[in-house]
Amino acid sequence: MKLIVAIVQPEDARNALNDLTARGFRATRIKTVGGFLHEANATLLLGVDDDQVGEVLAVLRENCLTRRQYVNPLPPAMEPGESYLPFPLEVEVGGATIFVLGVERAERL
Numbered sequence: 001m002k003l004i005v006a007i008v009q010p011e012d013a014r015n016a017l018n019d020l021t022a023r024g025f026r027a028t029r030i031k032t033v034g035g036f037l038h039e040a041n042a043t044l045l046l047g048v049d050d051d052q053v054g055e056v057l058a059v060l061r062e063n064c065l066t067r068r069q070y071v072n073p074l075p076p077a078m079e080p081g082e083s084y085l086p087f088p089l090e091v092e093v094g095g096a097t098i099f100v101l102g103v104e105r106a107e108r109l
Contacts (some may be wrong), residue, residue, distance in 0.1 A: 013042035
């Protein structure tokens, strides 16, 4: 058995969950916040049999798309009197960060 932890964009989480549950997978969604952009994420948790990992990854690949987005960087620490003119940076966001972990024991009560 495996535990799949997938960190995805909130825009992609709904469709991914709908597709996963339509295929009979049970999933838990947790609202989380990313470190780099300080924006909301969704973390999906799924317990699946070893032979189902490929199907779950395929569903996530279909639903979790990358996109380009402009962000304003945080200002650096500055001395009094210095000025900082931030300019937007284009970054790639989205997709999914996925961890597949071995599970020694799982119970559903």
